[in-house]
Amino acid sequence: MKGIVMEVYEDKVIVLAKDGSFLEVNRDNRDLDIGQEIEVDDNNKKIRGRIIKRLASIAAAFILLITTGYGVYGYYTPYGYINVDINPSVEIAYNLYNRVIDLKGLNEDGNILISKIKNYRNRTIENVINEVIDTAVEQAYVRPEQENVILITITEKKDKVDDEKIYKLVDSHIKQKIENTEVILIEGDNNIYKRAREDKISPGKLMLIEKAIDLNKDIKFEEVAKKPVKEIMRMIKEAKREKEKKEERKKLEKKTEKEMDKIEEMKFNKSRKAKGKKEDKLEREEIEKFRKDKTKKDEEEKEIEVDKIEKYKEKDQRRYLKKKSQDEFEEQRKEKQENLIINDNKKNQDNKYKVDKSEKKNKSKRGHENEYKHNKKERGKDED
Structure with a gap:
């Protein structure tokens, strides 16, 4: 029992x-x-x-x-998870009191490993981690003749577990047994933990895979997920080295390019000095010829422009004279018309004057005749 x-x-x-x-x-x-x-x-x-x-x-x-109360909830509810990845992938669930409440394998090797561990419930986190590592050594997952990597991932609600303490514990414990072992500790979060569960791998392994893909886009997730942690770490290191080599090559190429430009400039300056006065004279003559040709070309272009302006002026002048002639003709026509009107008015006035004068003369004549007749009549009366 x-x-x-x-x-x-x-x-x-x-x-x-x-x-x-x-x-x-x-x-x-x-x-x-x-x-x-x-x-x-x-x-x-x-x-x-x-x-x-x-x-x-x-x-x-x-x-x-x-x-009772909060105790039962706190004791049996997972507060956080510690994943141990070697090739076996194992997940340790612990409660609010840092006691282990569950232990499961995330792959076939992980299931084999935890089957060797008995009575893990209610034990401390440190105690169970050490037993997981000891069992991995016993089952030859960690061997002295090879390079070994142990990945520890801690995912919890708050920073309750001392990460540094866990790292030192694992590092010192494994190196007492096998020296050539690298211990890596990563802090996860709930989002990464959920994604890792969907892919049926540990959060730490998921983070390493994503880092490897980020460094080398040719890496396929499905292929890498099946590989042990030490192989993924090797791929990351190789990808980093390759990236560093590319950056170094770029820097070297840039440096070489600058140096070549400097050498070419020095050669050019040296060549110019070696040409001597004769070549300098030829160069000056070429420059002078270029200036003259340019001046000549500019003058020709200027003449063409002047001709264009003159043509425009001539055209404008003809247009002006034509308009002026039309204006003068119109003015003469108006003046002639006005003169005709004036002459007509003058004739009318002259005719009226003549008529008035004739009428006045006739009237005066009739007056004299009437007066004469009257006087004659009066004289006849006197004679009678």
């Missing part, structure tokens, strides 16, 4: 069995923690007497913690 470790001593542990009894169990050099669940049998010595009261109070407090 199973029981929970209540107290740990140098050579023995006190276990609370499922039937409520307390058993004294030999430790047998096992690394056991309080709260850890282990296998016990009925042959173990049962504890009796006054010590039972103290153990009962401890057991009551422990049971109360994990079976």
